[in-house]
Amino acid sequence: MINPEITQLNRDEIYRYLGLQSGSPLMHEEMGNDLRLDEQISRCEQTVLETARIRCVYRILPLSAIVLDAGYSPAAGNVSDSRSYKSVSIVLHGKDIARLLDGCSEAVFMALTLGAELERVLMKQEVTDMSDALVLDICASAAVEAAADDFERKLSAELKSEDKYLTNRFSPGYGDFALSHQRPVLELLNASRAAGITLTPSQLMVPRKSVTAVMGICSDVREKVLGGCGMCPLKSRCSYRSHNLRCYE
Amino acid sequence: MMTSADKRIIYLDGAMGTxxxxxxxxxxxxxxxxxxxxxxxxRxxxxxxxxxGSDVIYANTxxxxxxxxxxxxxxxSEVITANIKTAKAAADSVSGMKKIRVALxxxxxxxxxxxxGTLSFDDAYDCFRQIVTxxxxxxxxxxxxxxxxxxxxVRAAVLAAKxxxxxxxxxxxxxxxxxxTFAGTDPAAMALTLDALGVDAVGVNCSLGPVDLVPMVRSIRERTALPVIVKPNAGLPDPRTGAYAMTPQNFARQMAVYPEMGVYIMGGCCGxxxxxIQALGEAMSAADLSVIESGNTDSFSGVSDNSTESSLRNGVCSAGRVTDLDGFVRVIGERINPTGKKRFQQALREHDMNYIMKCAIDQAEAGADILDINVGLPGADEPSLMTEVVRAVQSVTDLPLQIDSSTPAAIEAGLRAVNGRxxxxxxxxxxxxxxxxxxxxKxxxxxxxxxxxxxxxxxxxxxxxxxxAKMILKMxxxxxxxxxDVIIDCLALTVSAQQDQAMETLRAVEYVSRNLKVHCTLGVSNISFGLPMRKMATVSFLTQAMYCGLDLPIVNPNQLEIMDSIASYRALSCQDPSCSxxxxxxxxxxxxTPVQAGVSQASSGTGSSDNPGAGSASGASSPNAPESDSDKRQEDSAIQNAVIRGLPDEVRRQTQILIECKSAMDIIEQDLIPALDKVGERYEKQFIFLPQLINAANAASAGFDLIKNRIAKADGVSVSKGTIILATVEGDIHDIGxxxxxxxxxxxGYTVIDLGRDVPPDKVLKTAQEHNVKLIGLSALMTTTLPSMExxxxxxxxxxxxxxxxVGGAVVxxxxxxxxxxxxxxxxARETVEAARAVFTDR
Structure with a gap:
């Protein structure tokens, strides 16, 4: 079993999230000059590291247990379940996910959360100090990423001994991989029972600081096939892009 | 003839899904x-x-x-009926041998x-009511x-069932x-709460193997004499196959610890x-079951085993925290109470839960063990206010609550909303x-x-x-x-009015605690009403009362001397092991100690080049100093400087000085808002970032609060520049923006009615109509919730x-x-202020 951990957060990423509204290329310099802000970030980072209790569930399915329906258009509505297919664990719709898993032998489905404890601290902080609440929220977002990265790193190391490799990580809500996959992925993982991750009727995960992801397992190292701004639901109004920056660089 | 195991152990079934x-x-x-x-x-x-060997089978529901x-x-209803019928048919087909019970x-x-999350108590209740019916x-x-x-x-479910x-x-x-649990529920709190609600058996199931559940079961047994259920998983599943690793024999062997702990309702969960179940039966007939033989409990009718009750640990609780009622001194915080507090009354009238939540957090941080909740306000709908305040307080603290009202409807509303005991x-x-x-x-x-x-x-x-007290105990x-579960309040009366009563109260406390052997509480602060240096009399009385047996004092935990005296008493009475x-x-x-010095030092020490003179002005001025015009200008820049640098203490101090010579409206218009505008400009120019903007806003709020308090006390006109509703739209739970x-x-200076997150359109409309609101702000963070905004x-x-x-939000x-x-x-946020200015200009 892989247990993702986080020991520290990526400060550059936090700065980037903080500057999201302004997108100033100068921000690093400005931030560096404000010691109080740096202290605030350190304090909030510490709170996140102390409060986050990562629960992670994953399953590795052979591709034969997955139906890839590339003809799906996200506008068509809800993802159907697998009832109409025989001996299938999950049906995934969309061209992007089909491209990701093309030529793979297996796929990894993963969900992880930082837990309800941190959620409660975030809620309390919004009452006592909005500024800390904002920085805390940003640190928590960075922590979810860090935990998912650690999962990926550890699984990758495990697979390497079998001469297998991971594709990049892809989540519902990106590209044409509709957010409505959230429910079947979480159900496949038994995530509400095994990790305490639930969905609201509007497909949002609770605790909010949670992530689901799919990765392919293949026998060769491959170029990252997905990613970039084309996949991103925020591309039309992204403040990084407007300043010629990229969030993943 | 049944074996002793058959007679005593109730076997449940194993997994259905698997x-x-x-x-x-x-x-x-x-x-x-x-x-x-x-x-x-x-079937x-x-x-x-x-x-x-199952005695109870769980229907496929x-x-x-x-x-x-x-x-x-x-x-x-149709699906439930069909599956219950199937289970009953199976149970009835073996009748004659023994009675098999069917569990919904x-x-x-x-x-x-x-x-x-977004699921409301009432929704959950209705959902469970339908199922149970x-x-x-x-x-x-x-x-x-x-x-x-x-x-x-669980509370919604149990209430719906009962x-x-x-x-x-x-x-x-x-x-x-x-x-x-994932949601943070503590097993002791679960046991206390469910025993209180009158369930017939409590326990644990799923998630872990048998051995791993021992500590939770032990904790439950400490708190309740109800029958305890254990239904563990067969270990953990394999990520590739989803299969569980444990063998039946291994499972049964691990389960053998439970009868010794007095647990006799058992089965299996996932895997x-x-x-x-068969292996379990075999293992149990081999085990020594003498311990549970002594029990006399009927899990089908909720009759507890009274013989062990005296050794149970009593307490009140939230979902995540228990405050023991064991005779040690526990502090009940009295601050959530509008009596004699204009600002608090205003908060209740305006449904300003933030103010009340802060009040709860302050008391929790000061060391309260229980929070008293009183929302009695003339003309208000007390039951619905009670529900609202209890829920708000619970969302930010895990302290157990005390529902303070004399109205049965408000008491019931409060108890229903309390997530705990x-x-x-x-x-x-x-x-x-x-x-x-x-x-x-009851x-x-x-x-x-x-x-x-x-x-x-x-x-x-x-x-x-x-x-x-005796009459109450009879009832x-x-x-x-x-x-x-009974706590007697022997009434602390004001010593300045009825001097002889203080000692009478103490004598009564001593008798009630020693002879009637029940807990004692007192509204301690009453004692010193009308006296100078109240805290001296209060603390002295409190200490004497604790010595007489007062274990649940109702006090202001934010008063340092009171908490100091309680800490001292705990140490002196061996309630604080090793005085740690x-x-x-x-x-x-x-x-x-030198708090005052600390503040002024900080403000003069951080004077910056872009606000010359600010540091020295704040350092030199005092409320009593004569003020020339030029001094005043310097004061203005001092308060602005404090806002810009985000120093709430300094803003408060400067406001205190200014309020002696300026009207509230002038301070807001000429000092606080121009300072915020300057901060806004710097933010626009990307000299500062969002946390700093908020820090400045928070600092300004220290000034606003002071002014609001002053006005609330004087019953003066409102300084509000207009009322705005804010809501995160239905379906969305991201409300930080x-x-x-x-x-x-x-x-x-705007009054905000914050409807929170996941707000249905009708609620926005209803509030807008009720308060005749001219501007409504809607936020959505997810593409999936944009339609709700529309x-x-x-x-x-x-x-x-x-x-x-x-409207605003990441995806808008x-x-x-x-x-x-x-x-x-x-x-x-800045652009929202511009929108507000545009709407409220004609004011």
């Missing part, structure tokens, strides 16, 4: 629908468990509820409850709520290795099969009052404060107090409320409400805003 998957259930298919379509498959599974089945085309099996609804009608013998992780959801059926109610929750404050020694309130106390299993007072008049001496005995809490509290104390906007708007605007427009609407664009008919698009 068995169904092997019998052809497909991923994504609803097991209960499958069961309705293939009753023979489910066969039940029979295999019965043959393996775990996941049926109106939320999960919405849009499925199946009717909840009910799992979590699948959505998280408020405040973390259908299950009872179909012939279930009992209802089991299992795999629960949120005590709030208020709408006569089925025995069993509850098992699912704990992690940490000893808590277990009939062979596990509460105290009711209070009943008096009047039979009529007791008959109104004690049935409610129903929710709360503790209760008995006020040693009669309608006919104040007690004149200790003897009258004691007589009144609580009559209603079956255990003595250890005392040492921790006072170790740094001398270093902290909205909350940032709120802080900034408030600090520009719908909200549509509802407002169709109702013909003349308000303007400003200017184009989209225009498209859905919003009047303004705001990309951030």
């Amino acid at each position: 068995m169904l998957q092997r019998s052809g259930l497909k991923m994504g298919e609803k097991p209960e629908v499958f069961g309705m379509q293939h009753p023979e498959v489910v 066969d599974i039940h029979l295999r468990y019965i043959n393996a 775990f996941g049926v509820n109106s939320h999960k089945y919405e849009g499925s085309g199946y009717d909840v 099996d009910v799992g979590p609804i699948g959505e998280l409850m408020e405040p973390l 259908a299950g009872e009608k179909a012939g279930a013998d009992l209802v089991i709520f299992e795999t629960m992780t949120d005590l709030a959801e 208020e709408n059926s006569s089925l025995p109610v069993w509850v098992t929750m699912t704990f992690e290795k940490t000893g808590r 277990t099969q009939p062979s596990f 509460a105290i009711v404050n209070s009943v008096s020694a009047d039979e009529e009052k007791c008959r109104q309130i004690l049935p409610i106390v 129903k929710y299993g709360a503790c209760v404060i008995g006020l040693a007072l009669k309608k006919s008049g104040m007690p004149k001496n200790a003897q009258e107090r004691i007589e009144n 609580t005995d009559e209603y079956g409320i255990p003595r250890e 809490a005392y040492i921790a509290r006072f170790a740094d104390r001398p270093k902290e 909205k909350n940032i906007v709120k802080v900034v708007l408030e600090n520009y 719908k909200t605007i549509k509802v407002l427009r169709e109702a013909g409400h003349p308000c303007k609407v400003v 664009t200017k184009e989209y805003a225009a498209q859905i008919g919003a009047d303004f698009y705001a990309k951030d």
Whole structure:
């Protein structure tokens, strides 16, 4: 079993999230000059590291247990379940996910959360100090990423001994991989029972600081096939892009 | 002839889902629908468990509820009825040998409850009521709520079952290795709360193997004499195959520890099969079951084993925290109470929960163990306010609560909303009052404060107090409320008015605690009313009262001297082992004393080049110094400087100085808002970032609060520049953006009605109409919730409400805003202020 951990957060990423509204290329310099802000970030980072209790569930399915329906258009509505297919664990719709898993032998489905404890601290902080609440929220977002990265790193190391490799990580809500996959992925993982991750009727995960992801397992190292701004639901109004920056660089 | 094991141990069944998957259930298919379509498959599974030794079988109804089945085309009652019938057919087919009972099996609804999630208590209640009603009608013998992780959801389930059926109610929750559920519920709190609500058996199921659940079961046993259920998993599943590793024999061997702990209702959860139940039976008949032989408990009718009750640890609790009622001094915080507090009354009238939540957090941080909640306000709807405040307070602290009201409806509303076990404050020694309130106390299993007072008049001496206490105990005995749940208030009266009463109170406390052997409380602060240097008299009286047996003082925990005296008393009375809490509290104390000096030093020490003179001005000025015009200008820049640098203490100090010579409105218009504008400009120019902008807003709010307080005290005119509604739209739970906007708007002098997150359109409309609001701010963070924003605007427009609407949020664009008919698009808090200015200019 892989247990993702986080020991520290990526400060550059936090700065980037903080500057999201302004997108100033100068921000690093400005931030560096404000010691109080740096202290605030350190304090909030510490709170996140102390409060986050990562629960992670994953399953590795052979591709034969997955139906890839590339003809799906996200506008068509809800993802159907697998009832109409025989001996299938999950049906995934969309061209992007089909491209990701093309030529793979297996796929990894993963969900992880930082837990309800941190959620409660975030809620309390919004009452006592909005500024800390904002920085805390940003640190928590960075922590979810860090935990998912650690999962990926550890699984990758495990697979390497079998001469297998991971594709990049892809989540519902990106590209044409509709957010409505959230429910079947979480159900496949038994995530509400095994990790305490639930969905609201509007497909949002609770605790909010949670992530689901799919990765392919293949026998060769491959170029990252997905990613970039084309996949991103925020591309039309992204403040990084407007300043010629990229969030993943 | 039955063996001793057969006589005492109640065997449950094992997993249903695992068995169904092997019998052809497909991923994504609803097991209960499958069961309705293939009753023979489910019947066969039940029979295999019965043959393996199960006394109680769980019907295939775990996941049926109106939320999960919405849009499925199946009717909840119909699916439940079909599956109960199948289980009953299996149970009845073996009748004659022994009675097999059928449990209506009910799992979590699948959505998280408020405040973390969006599912409301009432929604959950209705959902469970439908299930339980259908299950009872179909012939279930009992209802089991299992795999629960949120005590709030369990409470809704249990209340729904008890208020709408006569089925025995069993509850098992699912704990992690940490000893808590995912939602943070503590096993001791679960046991206290559910015992109080009158369930028939409690326990644990799922998530871990048998051995890992021992600590949680032990903790439950410490708190309740109810029968305890253990239904663990067969270890953990493999990520590749999903299979569980443990063998039936291994499982049964690990289960053998439970009879020794007095547990005799057992079965298996995920990964277990009939062979596990069989192995369990074999292992138990070999085990020494003498321990449970002594028990005399009926889990089907909730009769507790009274012989062990005296050794149980009593307490009140929230879902995540227990405050023991063990005779040690526990502090009840008194600050959530509008009596004599204009600002608090205003907060209640305006439903300003933030103010009340802060008040709760302050008391929690000061060391309160329990919070008293009083929302009595003339003309207000007390029951609904009580519910609102209890929920708000629970969302930010985990302290157990005390419902303070004399109105039965408000008391019941409070007890219903409390996620845990509460105290009711209070009943008096009047039979009529007791008959109104004690049935409610009994129903929710709360503790209760008995006020040693009669309608006919104040007690004149200790003897009258004691007589009144005895009368109350007679009534609580009559209603079956255990003595250890009763707390007597011997009444602290004002010593400046009735000097002889202080000693009478102490004598009564001593008698009640030593001879009647019940807990004692006092509203301690009353003692010093009208005296100078109140805290001296209060602390002195408090110390004497604690020595006489006062264990639950109601005090202001934010008053340092009071908490100091309690810490000292705890150390002196051996309630603080090794004086460690005392040492921790006072170790740094001398270093902290010169608070005033610290503040002025900080402000002069951080003077910056772009605000020349600010530092020296703040350092030199004092409220008594004569002020020339030039001095005043310097003061202005000092307060602005403090806002810009985000120093709330300094802003407060400067406001205090200015308020002596300027009107409230002038301070806001000429000092605070121009400072915020300067901060806004710097933010626009990207010299500073959002946290710094908020820091400045927070600093300004220190000034606003002071002014508001002053005005509330003087009953003066409002300084509000207009009222704005803010809401995160229905379906969306990301409200940090909205909350940032709120802080900034408030600090520009606007009154914000914050409807929170996941707000239905109708609520926005209703509030807008009620308060005649001119501007409404809507926020959405997810693409999936944008349609709710559109719908909200549509509802407002169709109702013909003349308000303007400003929208914002990560996924909202200017184009989209225009498209859905919003009047303004705001990309951030600053632009929302501009929208507000545009709307309220003509003021």
